[in-house]
Amino acid sequence: MATASAVEPLRAANHLAGRKLYDISFLSADGGRSKSTAGGEFDTLPMAEADFNFDIVFVVAGGNPMSYEDPELDRYLRRLNGHKVKLGGISGGPAILARRGLMENRRFAVHWQHIEALQELSSDFLVERRLFVIDRDRYTCAGGVAALDMMLAIVASEHGTNFAQAVSDWFIHTRMRMADDPSRSTLAEQLNITHRALMAATDLMASHLADPLSEQQIADLAGLSSRQLQRLFADQIGEPMMQFYRRMRLEKANELLQQSALPITEVAIAAGFSSLSHFSRAFREHFSLTPRQRRVDSRRNMTVVA
Structure with missing residues (x-):
């Protein structure tokens, strides 16, 4: 399910576009016919023979990724990382990447079954x-049909939300889900917004916190002019578009400062600020205290239960 949910949206995108937008390859340690637990098979290329000419390489894993060991996979992943290839993980795949030090200072999602084991392994994860998290050069999701939502987010960021919705509709998946955990209301529901382009814009912002999109990029991908989108934000949210986006990124930084041990410089990068001074100034303007003061306060307010 996890593999199919990742591959099928890309195949459908090629079909609907009438041209090859995505070229998909399957890799495995030994190559040849690789069988899934459900009995489906894929023709795979041995990792030892694969090059590094990929935009993204995803690790898909079921079973128990916490105990999985494969020296060939380790070597290949490290070489991909050395060649600056973007890496992704699906279901248990993010756990494999994390255990090999490839998710350092990166937010990530993983199948719920492995969350506690990862947290016990390291509090730094x-x-x-x-459902999914896109953090700069890392693309991860919780597995199952969450892979479909992650791929739709990728398609939307590259070819616009209208095209991504057409891909979603192809699979009778009439509403593209946001990255937020499904037990929570969506951002659109929290804001009580119903306009399709406005929902698309906020979804794009939510999936591009570490690598912020420009105002024009958001408008283009949402299918409206920048002026039309600005008017929608003013009318329905009551806040300028880019101010709303910056607030979203600062709130993520505030969460990371309180819930992680990530260095403040890395928190700034994870929230899409390339300059620590710019981040500190924006954070102080918004929260009336510095990032360092927020971290100190959060530690002071921690309760330890024995």
Whole structure:
């Protein structure tokens, strides 16, 4: 399910576009026919023979990724990382990446079954209980049909939300879900917004916190002019579009400062600020205290139960 949910949206995107937008390859340690637990098979290329000419490489894992060991996989992943290839994980795949030090200072999602084991392994892992998380060069999801939502977010960021919705509709998946954990209301529901383009814009913002989109990029991908989108934000949210976006990123930084041991410089990067001074100034303007003061306060207010 996890593999199919990741691959099928890309196949459908090629079909609906009438041209090859995505070229998909399957890799395995030994190559040849690789069988899934459900009996489906994939023709795979041995990792030892694969090059590094990929935009993204996803690790898909079921079973128990916490005990999985494969020296060939380790070597290949590290070489991909050395070549600056973006890495992704699906279901238990993010756990494999994390155990190999490839999710350092990156937020990530993983199948709920592995969250506690990862947290016991290291308190430094930035695991989030979300459907998917895109943090700069890392793309991770909780597995199952969450892979479909992650791929739709990727398609939306590259080809616009209208096209991504057409892909979603192809699978009778009439509403593209946001990254937030499904037990929570969506951002659109929290804000009580119903306009399709406005929902698309806020979804794009939520999935691009560490690598912020420009105002024009958001408008283009949402299918409206920048002026039309600005008017929608003013009318329905009561806040300028980019101010709303910056507040969303600052609130993520505030969460990381209180719930992780990530260095403040890395928190700034994870929230999409390339300059620590710019981040500190924006954070202080919004929360009336510095990032360092927030971290000190959060530690002072911690309760230890024995």
